[in-house]
Amino acid sequence: MTLHTGAAEEVPLDGVARIEADLAEFLSSAEASAGPPLLAKAIRYAVFSGGARVRPRLCLAVAQACGCEQPAVVGAAAGAIELLHCASLVHDDLPCFDDADMRRGRASVHKAFGEPLAILAGDALIVLAFQMLARVADAAGARLPALLSIIASAVGPAKGIVGGQAWECEPRVVLSDYHQAKTGALFSAAAMAGAVAAARDPLPWRAVGARLGEAFQVADDIRDAAGEAGEIGKPAGRDAQLGRPSAVTQMGLTQAVARLEELVTGAIEVIPPGPKAGILRMLIEAEVVRLLPKRIARRAA
Amino acid sequence: MTLHTGAAEEVPLDGVARIEADLAEFLSSAEASAGPPLLAKAIRYAVFSGGARVRPRLCLAVAQACGCEQPAVVGAAAGAIELLHCASLVHDDLPCFDDADMRRGRASVHKAFGEPLAILAGDALIVLAFQMLARVADAAGARLPALLSIIASAVGPAKGIVGGQAWECEPRVVLSDYHQAKTGALFSAAAMAGAVAAARDPLPWRAVGARLGEAFQVADDIRDAAGEAGEIGKPAGRDAQLGRPSAVTQMGLTQAVARLEELVTGAIEVIPPGPKAGILRMLIEAEVVRLLPKRIARRAA
Numbered sequence: 001m002t003l004h005t006g007a008a009e010e011v012p013l014d015g016v017a018r019i020e021a022d023l024a025e026f027l028s029s030a031e032a033s034a035g036p037p038l039l040a041k042a043i044r045y046a047v048f049s050g051g052a053r054v055r056p057r058l059c060l061a062v063a064q065a066c067g068c069e070q071p072a073v074v075g076a077a078a079g080a081i082e083l084l085h086c087a088s089l090v091h092d093d094l095p096c097f098d099d100a101d102m103r104r105g106r107a108s109v110h111k112a113f114g115e116p117l118a119i120l121a122g123d124a125l126i127v128l129a130f131q132m133l134a135r136v137a138d139a140a141g142a143r144l145p146a147l148l149s150i151i152a153s154a155v156g157p158a159k160g161i162v163g164g165q166a167w168e169c170e171p172r173v174v175l176s177d178y179h180q181a182k183t184g185a186l187f188s189a190a191a192m193a194g195a196v197a198a199a200r201d202p203l204p205w206r207a208v209g210a211r212l213g214e215a216f217q218v219a220d221d222i223r224d225a226a227g228e229a230g231e232i233g234k235p236a237g238r239d240a241q242l243g244r245p246s247a248v249t250q251m252g253l254t255q256a257v258a259r260l261e262e263l264v265t266g267a268i269e270v271i272p273p274g275p276k277a278g279i280l281r282m283l284i285e286a287e288v289v290r291l292l293p294k295r296i297a298r299r300a301a
Numbered sequence: 302m303t304l305h306t307g308a309a310e311e312v313p314l315d316g317v318a319r320i321e322a323d324l325a326e327f328l329s330s331a332e333a334s335a336g337p338p339l340l341a342k343a344i345r346y347a348v349f350s351g352g353a354r355v356r357p358r359l360c361l362a363v364a365q366a367c368g369c370e371q372p373a374v375v376g377a378a379a380g381a382i383e384l385l386h387c388a389s390l391v392h393d394d395l396p397c398f399d400d401a402d403m404r405r406g407r408a409s410v411h412k413a414f415g416e417p418l419a420i421l422a423g424d425a426l427i428v429l430a431f432q433m434l435a436r437v438a439d440a441a442g443a444r445l446p447a448l449l450s451i452i453a454s455a456v457g458p459a460k461g462i463v464g465g466q467a468w469e470c471e472p473r474v475v476l477s478d479y480h481q482a483k484t485g486a487l488f489s490a491a492a493m494a495g496a497v498a499a500a501r502d503p504l505p506w507r508a509v510g511a512r513l514g515e516a517f518q519v520a521d522d523i524r525d526a527a528g529e530a531g532e533i534g535k536p537a538g539r540d541a542q543l544g545r546p547s548a549v550t551q552m553g554l555t556q557a558v559a560r561l562e563e564l565v566t567g568a569i570e571v572i573p574p575g576p577k578a579g580i581l582r583m584l585i586e587a588e589v590v591r592l593l594p595k596r597i598a599r600r601a602a
Contacts, residue, residue, distance in 0.1 A: 035459035035482070039467035043458060091424060096416040115397040119420065120467045123392060124458035126427045131453045137446030144445060145438030152432045157344060157425035158336035166340035166421045181336070 015060040019053045019082065022075045026132050042113040042121040043128070046086050050104045054287065055190040056082040058212065062194030062205055065271070065280040074197035076136040077147050080129040081190050084151070087125035088161045090118055097165070098242070102235060126155070146196045154189030161186060175245050179217050180210065187213030204272045211267035212284065218260045219291040221246040226253055227293035257296060264288050316361035320354045320383065323376045327433050343414040343422040344429070347387045351405045355588065356491040357383040359513065363495030363506055366572070366581040375498035377437040378448050381430040382491050385452070388426035389462045391419055398466070399543070403536060427456070447497045455490030462487060476546050480518050481511065488514030505573045512568035513585065519561045520592040522547040527554055528594035558597060565589050 027047065031040050056078030063074040093100040093108040094115065101111050110118035133151065137144050155161045164182025167173045191209030192202035223231075224239045225248035239246035247256040268284060271277050289297045328348065332341050357379030364375040394401040394409040395416065402412050411419035434452065438445050456462045465483025468474045492510030493503035524532075525540045526549035540547035548557040569585060572578050590598045 030457070030459060033459040035457075035464040036467040036471050038470055039458050039464065087424075091420060094420065096420065114470070117467065117470050119392060119395065119397065120458070120463050120470075122424070123388075123427060124463045124467075126424060127453055127457045127461070127463060130431045130449065131457060134446060134449040134453055137449065145435060148431065148435040148438065148449075152428055152435055156331070156336075156428045156432060157340050157421070158331060158334040160428070162421050162425045162428060163336035163340065166337040166418065166425075169339055169415070169418050169421075170337050 015057050015078070016053055018060070018075065019056045019078055020048075022079045023047055023082065026079055026128075026135070030128060030131065038113065038117055039120055039124060042109055042117045043124055045112060046090050046109050046121050046125065047083065049106070051082070051086070052290070053082060054216065054291075055085055055186055057283075057287075058187065058209065059190040059194040059197075061280050061283050062191045062208070063197045065274055065276045066195050066198035066200045067274070067276070068194070068198035070139055070197065073136050073140045073143065073147075074194060076132050076140075077151065077193040077197050078190070080132045080151055081154075081186060081193065083125045083129040083132065084155045084161070085186060087122045087129070088155070088165070090122040090125065092165060094118060097168070098238075100238075140197075143196050143199065146202065147193055150189050150192050150196065150202060154185040159185055178245070179214065183217045184210045184213035187216065204270070207270045208267050211263050211270070215260055215263035215267060215288065216291065218247045218256055218263065219288065221248045222253065222256050222260065222296060223291065223293055224248070225256075226296055231293060253296075260288065260292075316358050316379070317354055319361070319376065320357045320379055321349075323380045324348055324383065327380055327429075327436070331429060331432065339414065339418055340421055340425060343410055343418045344425055346413060347391045347410050347422050347426065348384065350407070352383070352387070353591070354383055355517065355592075356386055356487055358584070358588075359488065359510065360491040360495040360498075362581050362584050363492045363509070364498045365495075366575055366577045367496050367499035367501045368575070368577070369495070369499035371440055371498065374437050374441045374444065374448075375495060377433050377441075378452065378494040378498050379491070381433045381452055382455075382487060382494065384426045384430040384433065385456045385462070386487060388423045388430070389456070389466070391426065392423040393466060395419060398469070399539075401539075441498075444497050444500065447503065448494055451490050451493050451497065451503060455486040460486055479546070480515065484518045485511045485514035488517065505571070508571045509568050512564050512571065516561055516564035516568060516589065517592065519548045519557055519564065520589065522549045523554065523557050523561065523597060524592065524594055525549070526557075527597055532594060554597075561589065561593075
């Protein structure tokens with residue numbers, strides 16, 4: 001695989017605008033039954049914080065590659081996945097976990113709103129994700145149970161995000177289990193949910209998502225180690241500082257970049273054949289370039 | 302209404318054993334895909350802590366009163382409701398909220414497992430609730446969307462538990478909104494979910510649940526003010542100590558007991574007619590006696 005710098009500008013918006021619009025519309029409808037205003041503000045702050053929407057874009061892209069004909073269903077699945085991702089970021093940043101004051105270049109939710117509202121915003125985002133799915137129940141019909149179950153498992157206490165985070169509390173951790181639960185599971189769910197929304201078999205898409213999730217994790221480690229705070233929106237070098245497992249500390253920067261390329265190639269290889277598989281491949285390659293610090297992406301090109 | 306002391310022993314178990322069995326079976330199945338063991342332990346600790354299962358019992362009782370024929374569906378709805386209730390207790394006890402060291406006569410989850418696992422156990426319980434619902438999707442069929450939406454709203458950030466807790470972070474609070482969101486919503490959902498599981502219109506049951514929720518809140522205030530720590534499983538007098546709104550501090554103990562009786566009578570009055578409405582009435586009356594400190598229940602009898 002070759003990484004083309006600047007490719008991100010050459011491909012269409014691939015759903016970002018749509019995801020933003022879906023999330024905004026859904027949160028407005030949720031706010032219509034007037035609840036506590038500060039919580040609503042904290043939720044919006046957590047959701048609209050300049051996130052790249054990587055997971056919901058993967059969900060939309062897979063649905064498109066599968067010829068999805070019901071945009072409302074895949075939109076709700078993609079939105080639910082993003083809300084769950086946002087929930088995990090808010091709780092991960094809390095003082096008793098990463099104790100992160102900054103997230104995406106500005107104060108983390110607990111720094112901006114205090115710890116109580118940050119805990120509640122995270123809780124609310126989990127619930128809202130399922131409400132967003134429930135709202136398209138009629139359109140989803142027989143696909144609702146699979147969407148529900150795929151997405152819930154991806155954030156659950158066994159193999160999902162909550163489980164992944166909880167491995168940090170264990171005396172012994174299998175590193176691949178940790179990464180697969182904390183990052184891979186929601187990527188796999190995003191790809192599988194895209195297929196389900198298009199009424200296709202989700203299973204062949206699990207491996208695509210898992211490899212992309214692992215690639216994303218490695219890219220994140222590279223950004224942490226080799227990016228600059230201004231570019232990555234959070235302090236650099238946190239992994240080494242907190243003694244967290246990282247591909248860069250394990251294998252060095254050059255090998256980590258090689259591993260990333262290998263994972264992305266592997267993900268592209270297992271994309272089930274279809275008329276629109278080529279577009280998905282392009283999107284994935286462009287995404288990788290976007291995720292890397294600029295000087296690394298230039299070198300890899 | 303007359304409160305009969307000891308009535309709790311005269312009526313059947315009304316589902317407690319079944320709820321315990323359903324929850325145990327579900328958690329075992331969730332643990333089958335091996336996740337981090339300490340989190341699984343914290344989740345079990347939070348769920349099996351001697352809770353009275355008031356909400357799921359209400360759900361089962363309403364389903365029974367409506368002639369429910371699909372025990373798996375109502376069992377999953379009742380279990381999901383209890384898991385969400387447990388989640389709210391775990392997070393409410395955290396240092397940044399109630400800072401409660403004790404719950405039901407033993408260490409609260411964050412005291413026993415630490416704050417990180419308490420936050421994660423709460424998150425996990427929210428997700429598990431929706432997984433428990435997803436598991437009966439086939440049996441629930443067309444009832445799944447309504448169950449999902451009723452239960453999710455009851456814990457959501459507008460009119461649900463998370464919203465209720467977040468009112469504590471606001472400078473101004475309408476007390477009835479606070480109580481309705483923090484307690485009433487899940488009682489209403491329990492009653493409505495019971496009706497939906499029996500394929501009945503849930504709407505007439507909303508008021509039954511709301512009045513019982515308010516009654517439960519008043520009973521809880523009475524227990525806090527007039528119970529003893531050994532009896533109520535947590536330190537007494539916390540409401541007055543923390544300056545929390547309470548029916549007893551507002552209207553005095555005697556008036557609070559009178560208000561409780563009025564609410565329970567009101568709930569019983571709006572029970573939709575049906576062949577088994579009498580059993581439901583008995584269960585509700587027995588429940589109220591069980592919830593009151595013994596010396597108050599004897600006086601009210």
